[in-house]
Amino acid sequence: MALKATVHVMLKDGVLDPQGDAVRHALGTLGFSGVQAVRQGKVIELDLAATDRAAAEAEVRAMCERLLANTVIEKFSVTIA
Amino acid sequence: MKAAVVTFPGSNCDRDLAVAFERAGFDVARVWHKDTDLPAGVDVVGIPGGFSHGDYLRCGAIAARAPVMAAVARHADRGGFVLGICNGFQVLTEAGLLPGALMRNAGLKFICKPVALRVATADSAFTRGYAAGQVVTYPVAHHDGNYQADPETLAALAAEDRIAFTYVENPNGAARDIAGVLSANRRVLGLMPHPERAADPALGPTDGAAMFRALGGILAQA
Numbered sequence: 001m002a003l004k005a006t007v008h009v010m011l012k013d014g015v016l017d018p019q020g021d022a023v024r025h026a027l028g029t030l031g032f033s034g035v036q037a038v039r040q041g042k043v044i045e046l047d048l049a050a051t052d053r054a055a056a057e058a059e060v061r062a063m064c065e066r067l068l069a070n071t072v073i074e075k076f077s078v079t080i081a
Numbered sequence: 082m083k084a085a086v087v088t089f090p091g092s093n094c095d096r097d098l099a100v101a102f103e104r105a106g107f108d109v110a111r112v113w114h115k116d117t118d119l120p121a122g123v124d125v126v127g128i129p130g131g132f133s134h135g136d137y138l139r140c141g142a143i144a145a146r147a148p149v150m151a152a153v154a155r156h157a158d159r160g161g162f163v164l165g166i167c168n169g170f171q172v173l174t175e176a177g178l179l180p181g182a183l184m185r186n187a188g189l190k191f192i193c194k195p196v197a198l199r200v201a202t203a204d205s206a207f208t209r210g211y212a213a214g215q216v217v218t219y220p221v222a223h224h225d226g227n228y229q230a231d232p233e234t235l236a237a238l239a240a241e242d243r244i245a246f247t248y249v250e251n252p253n254g255a256a257r258d259i260a261g262v263l264s265a266n267r268r269v270l271g272l273m274p275h276p277e278r279a280a281d282p283a284l285g286p287t288d289g290a291a292m293f294r295a296l297g298g299i300l301a302q303a
Binding site: 015016018019022066067068070072073 | 139180230
């Protein structure tokens with residue numbers, strides 16, 4: 001069965017996220033007062049021809065290192081389903 | 082002396098950059114992003130501003146993996162000069178030819194205005210036409226010019242005198258007010274402000290012309 005990979009890309013801890021902060025501020029404007037922090041990231045879904053989970057995960061992690069994430073400022077996680 | 086200016090889908094400063102090189106006496110070859118080699122005898126490669134590939138994924142991320150960038154990396158490895166302006170700076174960081182990353186402006190707004198820059202080092206082929214500490218005015222036009230790198234990288238850039246330009250008034254949140262940085266061999270420069278847009282007296286200030294003249298002067302001596 002073909003596999004689906006889901007990649008989450010987030011800014012690394014400690015990297016300022018002005019967009020997340022703007023979202024938090026806008027939520028406060030709408031009356032959602034309990035939001036202490038917002039971090040904004042990306043979700044990337046990939047349909048893979050591969051059928052071997054370990055090989056698929058290794059390949060997607062390589063894709064993250066080379067293109068999908070900028071590891072200077074971003075971290076990523078890979079889920080294979 | 083010969084310059085090559087790369088065009089990606091979405092580049093919009095490529096012609097301005099070519100004209101700035103021509104006005105400084107360069108022969109200019111225009112190069113397409115799918116080209117796998119640079120023309121023979123190229124001394125300097127210009128990576129122009131714009132919105133390559135629609136800024137999809139991250140600014141410069143797709144362009145940095147274009148076929149031509151492997152040729153640009155080989156050129157840089159040989160000690161060739163590379164000048165990346167605005168989106169071109171983003172492309173060079175994404176390609177790993179310069180350290181750090183350009184993030185969304187801290188104020189979240191697109192900034193388009195002339196800014197005062199301090200020439201932080203005159204020790205490069207690009208900045209030798211200025212005095213260290215001199216203040217020049219170039220336009221900026223960017224949404225993602227907030228230069229960031231880890232503390233060790235920032236300390237190394239400062240210690241090695243590789244910060245080329247700093248903002249007099251930081252418009253975008255960049256670490257250490259950095260507007261432009263040099264590679265370790267000082268032959269690759271990336272900067273967010275646009276010297277090529279300040280190089281023609283018909284269009285206003287011409288502080289940027291000295292960068293192209295200085296580069297041409299070095300190459301003419303060689």
